Amino acid sequence: MATGARRWLEPYPVYGSFIDETIGIVARQTRDTVSFAVGSPAQEALRLVGAEELAQAVIARDGARALGYGITEGDPELRDLIAADARARGVNATADQVIVTAGALQAIDLACRLFIRPGDVAVVESPGFTNALSALRNHGARVLEVPADDDGLDVAAAARLLSESAVRAKLFFVVPNFQNPTGATLSATRREMLVALAHDQRAVIVEDDPYRLLRYRGSDLPSLASLAGDVMVIQTGSFSKTFLPGIRVGWAIADPELVRAMAAAKQTMDSSTSSLGQRLVVEFIRRGRFAAHVDALRVLYAEKQARARAALARDFAGTGVGWNDPEGGFYLWVTLPRSASARQLLGAALEEGVAFVPGDAFAIERDHSAALRFSYSSPTPERIDEGVRRLRRAFDRVVT
Ligand SMILES: Cc1ncc(COP(=O)(O)O)c(C=O)c1O
Incomplete structure (x- = not known):
């Protein structure tokens, strides 16, 4: 396709979502990757629907x-x-x-x-x-x-x-x-x-x-x-x-x-x-299944949230990394030591086999570069433990 001659007509800028892009980034990884990136329901939850x-x-x-x-x-x-x-x-x-x-x-x-x-x-x-x-x-x-x-x-x-x-x-x-x-x-x-x-x-x-x-x-x-x-x-x-x-x-x-x-x-x-x-x-x-399904999801995700917080407490003690304690939902907000860059951490994390969404993806001008969104909804509890271990390895490589 001839593109040179068309340069005089530029499309207006359009904005998308780095959250959605992480789905493709994770899919393209050639090594096994634990994804804390997508806010997607767990496979177990999807199976429960039948x-x-x-x-x-x-x-x-x-x-x-x-x-x-x-x-x-x-x-x-x-x-x-x-x-x-x-x-x-x-x-x-x-x-x-x-x-x-x-x-x-x-x-x-x-x-x-x-x-x-x-x-x-x-x-x-x-x-x-x-x-x-x-x-x-x-x-x-x-x-x-x-x-x-x-x-x-x-x-x-x-x-x-x-x-x-x-x-x-x-x-x-x-x-x-x-x-x-x-x-x-x-x-x-x-x-x-x-x-x-x-x-x-x-x-x-x-x-x-x-x-x-x-x-x-x-x-x-x-x-x-x-x-x-x-x-x-x-x-x-x-x-x-x-x-x-x-x-x-x-x-x-x-x-x-x-x-x-x-x-x-x-x-x-x-x-x-x-x-x-x-x-x-x-x-x-x-069929009257919705309320019971949501009850089951609450149990499932509450367990995952507790597992994620426990894994972070185990593997990030004394590192200056912090995280919050939401009463529901899919996400933790993880803060890194002030000088750290979550974007840079993501590069090392992907090499270690774990993904998340860096904080700057959630802003236009304000600075959230030393924070990240940690979604615990999708991986199994065992994979949450493994993902946090990998995250710690990436952290040690990037944040000194
Ligand atoms: C706050 C918020 N609103 C909307 C959506 C999109 O939901 P839907 O899949 O219904 O388009 C999401 C999904 O991540 C979300 O987190």
Whole structure:
């Protein structure tokens, strides 16, 4: 293909996700690699679903309904189920406030399509969920990274930064429970403060909540949507972490007029979410298996989290490496001694046969280079031990 003559036409820059790239990086490794990189459910969890039998039953019974194009807003039965679940946790939703999407990721992109045009200010946690930061940037947002700590987004700092930069926020993007990448949960006080700030700014909140059900300790906090009053909240969720990520089924809950607008935007993207994927979810829930499955996942991942923390305590004692203790989800946030570079560590780690996502992948300008996201969801407990041993070997080579 002749490329030289085409140089005068440059595409606009587009942003992706280093998290997703690590999947390919790990796949290309020629040596055995323990991956703490992907936030993917464990193989054991996927097997528990029994997808083969479920798919056979759905295709045999639903035929074209499972294999043809679907309604853009989603399978009516699934919309009902998602709305009923939202009502059960204090969000006043009916089926016409639900749109089923290709994962939570598409729901986030749809929210951007509705509310972001070039130059609009979007406030995000730093470190924050890379794919959302990139989606916002791809829609032209000016992204304001606000520090997050063990209690989630520092809302007072957000207010201060907005006022110092003399800009109005259009959209707040937060992952309130067991955030990606740190695992932190937004405290009750900060939830109320965030709703008040969004009210002052006349901004929309995108509350992205795929990990809510994977709580191992402590108790649930009220969602931003349940606290919203007259603040507009788009709540996004997913069956990726609690069922099967490969079927790409997530959702958004929002006011009916926003759902209609999101459906219009979705018609230019994929017309409808996978009909088969949606019918698999419905069948699983209809058989009454979902609650018990999530209970089993909680046990599975709580054990893995404890195993990962114990392995880190064993192999990194006295090194200056630190890690946190989230109450749920898939991630630990590991901090290295101040001068260390997680990117550099990743190079050595891959040679030793272990992978993770370096902290700088979760930011645009703020410095998280001496930290990394450690996902314990996917490897077995024995592989977690082995992966941490390899990580220590890599650390000894790179960090002096
Ligand atoms: C915070 C957060 N939001 C959304 C997603 C994407 O989920 P889905 O597979 O439903 O698109 C992830 C997946 O890692 C996530 O961590």
